[in-house]
Amino acid sequence: MGIKVVERHGNTFKEKLYLPAIFAGMKSTLKHFTKNLSDASNIPTICYPEEKPTDITPRYRGVHRLTHREEDDSIACVACFMCATACPANCIEIVATFRDDGVDEKMPAIFNIDLLECVFCGYCVEACPCDAIRMDSGIYSVIGKVREDFIYNKAKLLSIKGISKEEYSLAK
Amino acid sequence: MNTVLILLPLILTILFSLATVPILVWMERRVAALIQDRLGPNRCHINGIRLGGIIQSIADMMKLVFKEEFLPSHIKNKFYYLVAPSIAFMSAFLTFMVIPYADNITINDKTYYMQALPTDLGVLWFLAFAGLGVYGIILGGWASHNKYAILGSMRATAQVIGYEVAMGLSLVSMLITYGTISLNEMVTYQSQSFFIIPAWGIVIQPIATIIFIITAFAETNRAPFDAAEGESEIVAGYHTEYGAMKFGLYFVAEYIAMAASGALIVTIFLGGYQLPYLNTADLINNFELVLWLIIAFAVVTSLMFLKWMKSHNIYNTSGLDEKKVYATLIIGFTAFAILLMSYYALGFGHASAVGVMILQFAIFTVKLFFLHFVFIWVRWTLPRFRYDQTQKLGWNILLPLSLANIFITAIVVVGVNYGN
Secondary structure (H helix, E strand, C coil): CCCCCCCCCCCCHHHHCCHHHHHHHHHHHHHHHHHHHHCHHHCCCCCCCCCCCCCCCCCCCCCCEECECCCCCCECCCCCCHHHHHCCCCCEEEEEEECCCCCCCEEEEEEEEECCCCCCCCHHHHHCCCCCEECCCCCCCCCCCCHHHHEECHHHHHHCCCCCCCCECCCC | CHHHHHHHHHHHHHHHHHHHHHHHHHHHHHHHHHHCCCCCCCCCCECCECHHHHHHHHHHHHHHHHCCCCCCCCCCCHHHHHHHHHHHHHHHHHHHHHCCCCCCEEECCEEECCCCCCCCCHHHHHHHHHHHHHHHHHHHHHHCCCHHHHHHHHHHHHHHHHHHHHHHHHHHHHHHHHCCCCHHHHHHHCCCEECCEECCHHHHCHHHHHHHHHHHHHHCCCCCCCCCCCCCCCCCHHHCCCCHHHHHHHHHHHHHHHHHHHHHHHHHHCCCCCECCECHHHHHHCHHHHHHHHHHHHHHHHHHHHHHHHHHCCCCCCCCCHHHHHHHHHHHHHHHHHHHHHHHHCCCCCCHHHHHHHHHHHHHHHHHHHHHHHHHHHHCCCCCCCHHHHHHHHHHHHHHHHHHHHHHHHHHHHHHHCCC
């Protein structure tokens, strides 16, 4: 790598006149203006409630969901508390209980996520050893009238469907 | 008729300055949006009628009017603090008083001036009040007792001192060219043409035009010379401590000052209310032909607008069906105007003087709105000049240039008039 000499601009008479450059800039903005005025369909703005965003991918971190086991459709979570430990916002509340059906040893009796506390960092998904919690629901608007509406419990989290093809937990 | 013609320019002054502010705010936001590939405000509506977003700026004004007026407790000179925005507003508003909206009209051997203040000292009035407008900014910044505010007002002061000189000198060269300081006579001068070129100020004095337009931007504190409010550096500049309608007055004053500067640029450099090649006498003599041309123009533009609206007004709001309302209004209004105009065009009535006056108002309005568009267009094209660049441009370039321009103009004018 040799020494790169950067060309200095703004010293010629034409550049010091400013006006040619200003008119060039105005021409460029006018081009945008006339193009958008004659055909508004090129404008990338989304008129939100009527038009929905089209760029929600499976990797988009939306509202959490709890996955099911492929064999018997039961909850995949084993109440290991990894997600609650990883959570920087401390928004996950888990109460563990014994599992009597022989599928596994433990499962959560209560699994609450306070979405008002949640920062949607995705650490819980990273921490989960069972692929039991995911954020691939694609839900970006969480609506409620009282604060309690934003605390999603186990049943609610289990009922949310993902937008990726992998519907069940991939953990073995 | 007498009272109406005397009051008309006053009413037009209020219309052009106050009533256009919501439209200017809307234009500013919509043009900015379209330049930046966005849509701009288009949601606010009254029973489904959005007027393309103008309702949004009316709502904004309402918000400013009904907001709580509070006085920061650290302000010691409450009188100056409160009076400053009104100075900015009043002087911007008064600047408009001398603009001729149409040629002097003679009815029953009596001449009426279409200026709110029928004075021959129009240019001096403009310079005086355009300069005074900055006092509102300076006083507001000082009385706010805030470092950002005082920095903003200091910048405004230095900028105005630098640019007012060049502005005055570029006007002097125009006064030498026209040989008059009456704004109406200047417009009359511009109705003649040299060979095939209309003798507009922009054609005969291009350098003075450029200097005046640049200084007008600086004088009204518009971008790229809006260092006084430079929000990226000094919060909001001179109006940091102002809220509610006190801020609203500053906000309105900026737009009125812009409108007044635009009106003066139209009057001095863009032929005022004149059409190229057609002076007032020509228009009055060929009034029927002019009317037929206007009728054709009205039909074509309203059809084009209807077609444009059909493809652009996509989202329906609740309430009335907006597109139907507009289509009815446009078709109805165009039909009414055409009927009225053809009544006169077919020779049933004679109102050519008043008709030409209305036509000249319309021409003036179109030119003024073009100038507003240019102001907005420049604002959303150019970044803000750095403070030292502003000073350098004002003192080192514009001032010598305007002096040289006066010198050359004087030589040419003396040389041309030498034989006479």
